Amino acid sequence: MAYADQKMSGGKIGAIVIVALIHLALGYAFVTGLAYQYAKKVSEKLNTFDVEEPPPIVQNPNPPPVTIATVPTPPPAYVPTPIVAPPAPPAPPAPPVVSKAAGAKGNPADWITNDDYPPSSIRAEEQGTSVIAWTISTAGRVENCRVTQSSGSSALDQAACRALTRRGRYTAATDAAGNPIATTSSRRVVWKLPEDR
Numbered sequence: 001m002a003y004a005d006q007k008m009s010g011g012k013i014g015a016i017v018i019v020a021l022i023h024l025a026l027g028y029a030f031v032t033g034l035a036y037q038y039a040k041k042v043s044e045k046l047n048t049f050d051v052e053e054p055p056p057i058v059q060n061p062n063p064p065p066v067t068i069a070t071v072p073t074p075p076p077a078y079v080p081t082p083i084v085a086p087p088a089p090p091a092p093p094a095p096p097v098v099s100k101a102a103g104a105k106g107n108p109a110d111w112i113t114n115d116d117y118p119p120s121s122i123r124a125e126e127q128g129t130s131v132i133a134w135t136i137s138t139a140g141r142v143e144n145c146r147v148t149q150s151s152g153s154s155a156l157d158q159a160a161c162r163a164l165t166r167r168g169r170y171t172a173a174t175d176a177a178g179n180p181i182a183t184t185s186s187r188r189v190v191w192k193l194p195e196d197r
Helices: 010-045 119-123 154-167
Strands: 128-136 142-149 183-191
Touching: 119 154, 128 154, 142 154, 154 183
Parallel strands: none
Antiparallel strands: 128 142, 128 183
């Protein structure tokens, strides 16, 4: 049987009514009986008194004038700051003294020839003068070839460095003690279209 289907018996209803009446009676007793005595006790304890104002402070109507003596401050002394020049940067190390210059092995004129003329430059009819510089290593090899003045064609400039790096051989330069040292050199390469193209 479901809870909703149950019927309330007369005894249960009577018990609920009696409990509700007891609650109402207790609530009424608290509100009327206790609150009245509490309010009465609070009102008996309240004491009042009059506050007396403090006597007014008497001020002297004319205080004596105060004289302040001012002394002019002297102007600040001008002290020029000396100008100190920054220390000079250290001098670069002196290049090694070449006792014997690097000597070419073979004929340097044969290192770059018309056979090195790039085919693309021949087709484009490019001509000009490339100025190149390079380092001669302690082993006598050409290293770090670079163009210092372009011919106007990067293909011609690159061909000059490529041919020199491939064919150039030197006897390394030596210092005063006879030790091999690296040196630099430069050259002009004139690119002129071959006659038999």
